[in-house]
Amino acid sequence: xxxKPASQFVYVTYIRTTPQQLWSALTSAEFIHQYWFGCNxxxxxxxxxxxxLCFADGRPADAxxxxxxxxxxxxxxRWRNEWKAEFKEExxxxxxxxxxxxxxxxxxxxxxxxxxxNSKFIEAVSGGWPRILSNLKTLLETGVTLxxxx
Amino acid sequence: xxDDELFRALADGNRRQLLDRLHARNGQxxxxxCRGLKMTRQAVAKHLAIxxxxxxxxxxxxxxxxxxxxxxxxxxxxxxxxxxxxEQRRLSALSALKKHFEGDGR
Numbered sequence: 001x002x003x004k005p006a007s008q009f010v011y012v013t014y015i016r017t018t019p020q021q022l023w024s025a026l027t028s029a030e031f032i033h034q035y036w037f038g039c040n041x042x043x044x045x046x047x048x049x050x051x052x053l054c055f056a057d058g059r060p061a062d063a064x065x066x067x068x069x070x071x072x073x074x075x076x077x078r079w080r081n082e083w084k085a086e087f088k089e090e091x092x093x094x095x096x097x098x099x100x101x102x103x104x105x106x107x108x109x110x111x112x113x114x115x116x117x118n119s120k121f122i123e124a125v126s127g128g129w130p131r132i133l134s135n136l137k138t139l140l141e142t143g144v145t146l147x148x149x150x
Numbered sequence: 151x152x153d154d155e156l157f158r159a160l161a162d163g164n165r166r167q168l169l170d171r172l173h174a175r176n177g178q179x180x181x182x183x184c185r186g187l188k189m190t191r192q193a194v195a196k197h198l199a200i201x202x203x204x205x206x207x208x209x210x211x212x213x214x215x216x217x218x219x220x221x222x223x224x225x226x227x228x229x230x231x232x233x234x235x236x237e238q239r240r241l242s243a244l245s246a247l248k249k250h251f252e253g254d255g256r
Contacts, residue, residue, distance in 0.1 A: 009176055010208040010219040109208065130226035137227070 007122040008113030013133045014105045017140040019072040022099055022106050025140055026075060035135035045069065051077050059083060064092070074098050079112075087121040090114065108133070156224050159204035164189060165197045169206060172220035179215050 015022060025031040032041045038056035043049055047069050053062045060082040068076035075097045081087035093114040100107045110129060114122050138144065159165060171183060184194050198218060201207035208221045233241065 008219075010210055010221070011223050012205055012208045012221050013223045014205065111210070130223045131230075133223050134226045134230055 006115055006117040007119035008111060009122065009126045009129075011110045011129050011133060013108050013137055014102065015108060015137045015140050016105045019099050019101055019106050021140060022108060023072045025136060026097060031139075035139050036132055051079075055083070067094070068096075072099060081121050087124065090116060090119055090121045093119070093121060093125075108136075153228070156204045156206070156228070159200050159206055162197070162200075164193075165201055168194065168197055168201065169220055172207070172218060176219050177210075177217040179217060183218060 017025075025035070027043075027045045029041050032039065036053075039061060040054045040056070041052065042054070043051040043066060045066065047066055049066045051064050051066055052060065055061050062079055063082050064077050064079040066075070067078050068074060077095045079093045079095045080091065091114070093112060096109075096111045098109045098111075100109070110133065112122060112125055112129070167187075168183060172178060180191065180195060180198070183198070184191050187194065189197075198207060202209065205224050206221055208219045210217050210219065
């Protein structure tokens with residue numbers, strides 16, 4: 001039996017779009033800027049490439065690398081917090097995004113985990129993800145976001 | 151996954167209790183969720199299926215175990231529908247005040 005990660009959450013949203021469009025929303029800097037609270041992402045989007053997320057004012061938020069990438073299906077990022085010492089010292093987390101077409105929508109499952117009990121970082125991101133995912137859903141389905149870029 | 155289904159799933163104290171338990175500790179098995187409850191295992195499984203259908207719950211296989219996770223994304227969507235961004239801070243302050251005086255009453 002595998003050892004289960006000690007801190008994790010699994011979020012699911014159904015978005016009326018195509019896997020192709022959702023994939024481009026997850027891997028394009030312009031798109032991400034619109035639904036991720038104005039953050040800017042930098043990555044070459046290939047396995048082994050670095051991945052970096054910065055706040056709108058340029059301060060680094062999170063960093064890591066692409067571990068797995070299967071276009072329109074799966075993206076796995078090795079992810080560490082960069083802006084708060086308390087989170088950063090918890091070390092690496094793993095974020096998996098999976099896309100699966102369901103009828104006229106795409107099911108997006110986001111799993112974020114860390115092999116550590118009661119991770120404060122996982123607790124913190126678990127509060128941010130629902131808003132990001134709602135924003136992403138609204139953006140893809142209507143072309144605008146509910147929570148405007150700060 | 152429509153709104154009616156979501157509100158129907160929430161309109162049951164037992165199901166809200168299961169969500170509370172997952173909110174307190176995410177990623178539990180059916181056996182862990184049943185512990186200390188007056189419901190039968192079958193009843194709990196049925197409630198979990200209703201929550202899953204409304205997308206309030208997700209699950210993941212981990213070896214032989216099936217772990218259950220609360221999925222707050224649809225709740226965030228209904229909240230954002232009626233709560234404006236500038237109201238959020240004041241509403242959290244109010245809810246913190248209420249919790250302070252009334253305890254974590256449900």
